[in-house]
Amino acid sequence: PATILWFRKDLRLADNSALEAAIERGAPIVPVFIWAPEEAGDWAPGAASKWWLHQALAGLGESLQERGGKLILREGSSLQHLRDIIAKTGARRIYWNRRYESPLRELDAEIKRSLREDGVEVESFNSSLLNEPHTAATGSGQPYKVYTPYWKKVKDRELPVLAEPDWPAVQFPERYPQSTPLEALNLLPKVQWYRSFYAHWDPSEAGAMKRLDTFLAAAVENYDCARDRPDDDGTSCLSPYLQWGQIGPRQIAHRLKQQCDLRAKGPQVYLKEIYWREFAYNVLYHFPHTPDTPLREEYTDFPWEHDAATLKAWQTGHTGYPIVDAGMRQLWQTGWMHNRVRMIVSSLLVKHLLHNWQEGAKWFWDTLVDADLASNTLGWQWSGGCGADAAPYFRVFNPIIQGQKFDPDGSYVKRFVPELKKLPAKYIHTPWEAPDGVLDYAGVELGKDYPEPIIDHQAGRARALAALDQFKSA
Ligand code: FAD
Numbered sequence: 001p002a003t004i005l006w007f008r009k010d011l012r013l014a015d016n017s018a019l020e021a022a023i024e025r026g027a028p029i030v031p032v033f034i035w036a037p038e039e040a041g042d043w044a045p046g047a048a049s050k051w052w053l054h055q056a057l058a059g060l061g062e063s064l065q066e067r068g069g070k071l072i073l074r075e076g077s078s079l080q081h082l083r084d085i086i087a088k089t090g091a092r093r094i095y096w097n098r099r100y101e102s103p104l105r106e107l108d109a110e111i112k113r114s115l116r117e118d119g120v121e122v123e124s125f126n127s128s129l130l131n132e133p134h135t136a137a138t139g140s141g142q143p144y145k146v147y148t149p150y151w152k153k154v155k156d157r158e159l160p161v162l163a164e165p166d167w168p169a170v171q172f173p174e175r176y177p178q179s180t181p182l183e184a185l186n187l188l189p190k191v192q193w194y195r196s197f198y199a200h201w202d203p204s205e206a207g208a209m210k211r212l213d214t215f216l217a218a219a220v221e222n223y224d225c226a227r228d229r230p231d232d233d234g235t236s237c238l239s240p241y242l243q244w245g246q247i248g249p250r251q252i253a254h255r256l257k258q259q260c261d262l263r264a265k266g267p268q269v270y271l272k273e274i275y276w277r278e279f280a281y282n283v284l285y286h287f288p289h290t291p292d293t294p295l296r297e298e299y300t301d302f303p304w305e306h307d308a309a310t311l312k313a314w315q316t317g318h319t320g321y322p323i324v325d326a327g328m329r330q331l332w333q334t335g336w337m338h339n340r341v342r343m344i345v346s347s348l349l350v351k352h353l354l355h356n357w358q359e360g361a362k363w364f365w366d367t368l369v370d371a372d373l374a375s376n377t378l379g380w381q382w383s384g385g386c387g388a389d390a391a392p393y394f395r396v397f398n399p400i401i402q403g404q405k406f407d408p409d410g411s412y413v414k415r416f417v418p419e420l421k422k423l424p425a426k427y428i429h430t431p432w433e434a435p436d437g438v439l440d441y442a443g444v445e446l447g448k449d450y451p452e453p454i455i456d457h458q459a460g461r462a463r464a465l466a467a468l469d470q471f472k473s474a
Pocket residue numbers: 227235236237238239240242243273274275276277278280337338339340342343346364368370371372373375376377378379380383
């Protein structure tokens with residue numbers, strides 16, 4: 001009897017443990033993907049993520065077809081569809097790679113139990129992490145809440161890497177159950193705001209490998225310095241591929257060890273970043289409520305403000321702080337934002353503008369192609385001072401100094417905020433300080449072509465610290 005291979009966030013054919021195990025059984029394989037957004041609760045994939053998923057499924061379908069198989073698509077209850085496919089194919093076995101976020105992980109346990117009761121063999125595997133969260137605990141048996149001791153605990157563990165399967169030997173069924181057309185899943189929005197994404201991304205498994213090859217060929221050597229420079233293409237941009245599993249961290253770590261000297265700073269720091277993703281999953285797994293409430297629960301009562309106008313200005317990249325606006329527009333145009341700028345824009349939102357970190361997390365969730373519940377939650381709680389290994393709330397980034405330091409000649413700003421294109425580097429992060437003649441020459445009228453700062457930096461900082469004092473004394 002056939003084996004069902006249930007794809008979820010592991011949309012690749014290489015280094016896929018469930019696929020490998022299915023092949024080893026030697027029976028025909030029925031590859032399946034079920035679109036069931038409501039099963040993810042409040043954290044169903046956002047709009048940009050769905051755009052990516054559409055392309056990823058198209059690519060996976062083609063790759064399977066080239067190898068003689070077919071990807072079956074369904075929409076609706078996962079358990080019902082799996083039972084239907086089992087009935088139609090006579091499969092007695094189903095394999096998948098594990099998910100770690102609630103409520104999906106509880107759902108998976110429930111599906112496993114139900115299908116086993118039906119007499120079906122169900123096995124799950126790890127393909128998306130170097131170390132699964134349940135495998136690392138502190139000396140006293142507690143989950144890690146600080147990155148460095150976590151990293152020290154897991155960094156030297158052996159990492160298996162699976163080879164590309166021997167495709168000619170893989171069996172597929174002669175007849176398949178009914179499949180929903182990809183277009184009918186309606187993953188693409190009606191308004192085509194995503195058109196500019198195509199210039200930035202090749203959202204396929206091969207595209208992931210190409211990115212990795214390019215990164216390892218040069219940028220990785222200088223990654224320890226270049227990763228903080230949004231004006232430089234110094235990072236790997238692999239995050240959306242990792243999110244949908246078109247590449248796995250084992251593949252990255254393995255290639256890194258094969259091709260680079262891990263005693264050199266660049267490759268070393270890069271590998272540590274891959275472990276930040278692992279740490280984020282470790283926190284999410286052990287503290288599954290953190291997407292909705294801060295890990296440091298007392299921060300639930302922080303005196304956040306609600307101001308629709310400043311939130312909108314931030315979302316659309318009209319805060320008057322060029323580095324922030326460039327980041328928010330990069331996000332809108334490409335579905336991605338440089339990590340340094342994520343830190344700057346999130347700080348402005350939760351400190352100068354006093355918005356709850358969850359407002360930012362929700363906006364990122366909808367607009368990032370790499371939106372990942374673990375890393376997004378960790379990142380936002382880091383900025384909000386209320387998460388695992390977080391920056392203390394009193395440390396307020398200065399968006400002017402951050403801009404001057406990490407985008408010194410303003411080329412990042414100019415790329416995404418074209419109205420400031422003609423402003424000299426001296427004023428690119430402080431247009432309000434430019435003399436009238438300079439603004440005239442640059443064709444910028446502040447308040448008309450580009451906004452004045454939404455709040456004075458010192459005033460914003462003082463207000464954030466006052467809110468912190470009020471919170472502490474309450
Ligand atoms: P590289 O610098 O090339 O790093 C390689 C990989 O390491 C990344 O793809 C990612 O998987 C991992 N990584 C790097 N930095 C981090 C980090 N700080 N935390 C966790 N993993 C990391 N990352 C997401 O993947 N999805 C998110 O939704 C997300 N939201 C974030 C929100 C905020 C407020 C902040 C500050 C950070 C967020 N990050 C998120 C982390 C980080 O910004 C991105 O992983 C990184 O910018 C992706 O670009 P890259 O692939 O070029 O990274």
